[in-house]
Amino acid sequence: MVDQSKSNIVLTGFMGVGKTAVGKQLAQLLQMEFIDTDQLIKESVMKIPDIFRLYGEDRFRREEMLAVKKAAASSNCVIATGGGVVLNPENIKALRCRGRIVLLTARPEVIAERLKGGETRPLLQRADDKIKLIRELLRAREKYYRDCDISIDTSDLSVSQVAEEIIRQLGITAAGGK
Numbered sequence: 001m002v003d004q005s006k007s008n009i010v011l012t013g014f015m016g017v018g019k020t021a022v023g024k025q026l027a028q029l030l031q032m033e034f035i036d037t038d039q040l041i042k043e044s045v046m047k048i049p050d051i052f053r054l055y056g057e058d059r060f061r062r063e064e065m066l067a068v069k070k071a072a073a074s075s076n077c078v079i080a081t082g083g084g085v086v087l088n089p090e091n092i093k094a095l096r097c098r099g100r101i102v103l104l105t106a107r108p109e110v111i112a113e114r115l116k117g118g119e120t121r122p123l124l125q126r127a128d129d130k131i132k133l134i135r136e137l138l139r140a141r142e143k144y145y146r147d148c149d150i151s152i153d154t155s156d157l158s159v160s161q162v163a164e165e166i167i168r169q170l171g172i173t174a175a176g177g178k
Contacts, residue, residue, distance in 0.1 A: 007075045008099030015083040015121055016111040017104040018154045023080035025163040033077045040067040069094055086144035102166055103148035108134040110155045
């Protein structure tokens, strides 16, 4: 099992890098609970695109902070965060108290491909050139994303490979002795 002083594993990174899929796989492998902060927001408020449309990004970021605080108070969990969680230093401070931060990355072209046909992403809706906007957002968030314990590029890896690499880099023994 994971060191109880840092019992959570927190996945950060841009949208489309695989935080939710990897988080679910990782939680299953380690027999930990899985928490998705975006899902907490959807369950307690409303769908994220609706928050953006009706109330704007500022309201969404406030709701996100509440979801992060709730998730950060948990123990023995894999926590998948929204792509912009890192923009608020208080979010990372709360998550780091009980967790190790794992940054997942991917090339902009891979991110754009993964986001095709999926859930509408409010920050990308306005863009004619999605790859250009992804690059701009990644550049703007780069310094925030650097605040992590480990970083893994998911561009050319399967969900299982990413989960196994997290386990390896964090030095964790998977449930069942794997």
